[in-house]
Amino acid sequence: MNIIEHALNLLNENTREKHQYNSSFELDKSDSIKHKGVKLYRLYKNGLKGGWVESLENVASNFSGYIDDEAKVYGKGQAADNAEISDKAEIFGNAQVFRDARVSGKAKIYGKALISGKAKVSDDAEVYDNADVYGNASIYGKAKVSGKAKVGGFARVYNNAEVSGNARVNKKDIIAEEEVI
DSSP, X not given: OXXXXXXXXXXXXXXXXXXXXXXXXXXXXXXXXXXXXXXXXXXXXXXXXXEEESSGGGBOTTOOSEEOTTOEEOTTOEEOTTOEEOTTOEEOTTOEEOTTOEEOTTOEXXXXXXXXXXXXXXXXXXXXXXXXXXXXXXXXXTOEEOTTOEXXXXXXXXXXXXXXXXXXXXXXXXXXTTOBO
């Protein structure tokens, strides 16, 4: 090993933090950004560049999915299981995305919201408060799901639709356009 390779290895050892329980994830402390007043660090999975996280606590020990290049997970937000967070999506607050759920586009998941199963949240959609999106549900466009609302099954909520309060949307329900439930 030459001097340059040795110096690079020392630099990587000093700037990369390995996940305590999942060795496939590392945090690069030398690559950071400020987002909404929070310092985020570049996440690497098996050496490949991923998205941004505040700490390795944003990645559950059982996480095998990915956080894509510009996606962000911070606060006490967490990705687990085989979840995929991509594009410019953000997970924050105490929100959790797990199982095979997908969050993409400029979607925002926050508060204590849960996204699970094979649910998809995309575009400019927002899921927040204590809302729960599960099963094969799809939330997209500029749709919002909030409060203690639950959206599951094969339900679709899209465009400017809003589902809030204690509303339940499931099976193959479709909530679209300007509908508010």
